[in-house]
Amino acid sequence: MGDIYVPNAFSNIDAHPHPVRLVNALYRLRSEPFFASYKQRLRELLQARPGQRFLDIGAGTGDAVRELADETGAEVVACDLSQTMCAEMKHAGVPRVAVADCHRLPFKDATFDGAWADRVLQHVEEPDRALDEMLRVVRPGGRIVVCDPDTSTQALNIADHLLAAKVLGLRQTSSIRHGTFARRVPGLLTARGLLDVEVEPRTLLVRDKRTVDGTMGIRDWADVFADRGYLDRAEARRFNALLDDAIEGGQFLYSVTYFLTSATMPTDRR
Numbered sequence: 001m002g003d004i005y006v007p008n009a010f011s012n013i014d015a016h017p018h019p020v021r022l023v024n025a026l027y028r029l030r031s032e033p034f035f036a037s038y039k040q041r042l043r044e045l046l047q048a049r050p051g052q053r054f055l056d057i058g059a060g061t062g063d064a065v066r067e068l069a070d071e072t073g074a075e076v077v078a079c080d081l082s083q084t085m086c087a088e089m090k091h092a093g094v095p096r097v098a099v100a101d102c103h104r105l106p107f108k109d110a111t112f113d114g115a116w117a118d119r120v121l122q123h124v125e126e127p128d129r130a131l132d133e134m135l136r137v138v139r140p141g142g143r144i145v146v147c148d149p150d151t152s153t154q155a156l157n158i159a160d161h162l163l164a165a166k167v168l169g170l171r172q173t174s175s176i177r178h179g180t181f182a183r184r185v186p187g188l189l190t191a192r193g194l195l196d197v198e199v200e201p202r203t204l205l206v207r208d209k210r211t212v213d214g215t216m217g218i219r220d221w222a223d224v225f226a227d228r229g230y231l232d233r234a235e236a237r238r239f240n241a242l243l244d245d246a247i248e249g250g251q252f253l254y255s256v257t258y259f260l261t262s263a264t265m266p267t268d269r270r
């Protein structure tokens, strides 16, 4: 049953019963066209040049670290709270990897020409503090990019819309620590005096069986909530049956919008 996407799985990967499955889940997501596309845009928004230094906060498997370094000639440092993820990055040849909590980055002020956090701040204990920490380590004029989905933008089509809304509500309140932080990021950066604050919405759309089964954990949502007592077993069974019906009948649709926010550090701030 659903033992990958347990609530808050990505907040503390090393405490997960099967951390390697989370590593594999990240690799699978990475290969999906939606993720490949917004991640490419994220790298463009960093405006990296050869010889500059960038920081990937919560780098996961480190794919973006390698890609940005290969594409631009910039030096890219990876950090992640998880020992499992850091070991995976080292194994995959990422040269500079630090086990670090993004609330307390082990870098001096203004060390980097830019930093990014991709699907990380939604999972951390204090995202506002983590954002401030990110700004601290980037030099004046440097680049910041933050990307997260906003769980309140979710839509799900199965035959029982009330049950769909209940499960989506649980995903908002019980799956991810700060599922709506993404919408606050542009305002937080503006309030901190950052320049060129821009937001690009990207909507993930899932309609086919392969994606339902393989990438989003959708198949496991109801069972995971039932395991934790948030949903009746009967409701979980009904959800799963309606999910199958919707997929088989070509009726299934799930979507959620990601906000990709970019900005430039002010030059007169420090």
Ligand SMILES: C[S@@+](CC[C@H](N)C(=O)[O-])C[C@H]1O[C@@H](n2cnc3c(N)ncnc32)[C@H](O)[C@@H]1O
Binding pocket: 010, 011, 012, 013, 026, 057, 058, 059, 060, 061, 079, 080, 081, 082, 085, 100, 101, 102, 103, 117, 118, 119, 120, 123, 124, 125
């Ligand atoms: C959903 S994964 C995203 C990984 C990667 N950024 C990507 O786009 O594939 C979230 C990552 O954030 C890391 N993470 C969670 N809390 C963290 C924290 N407090 N400090 C640093 N990393 C953290 C997790 O260990 C995990 O690798």
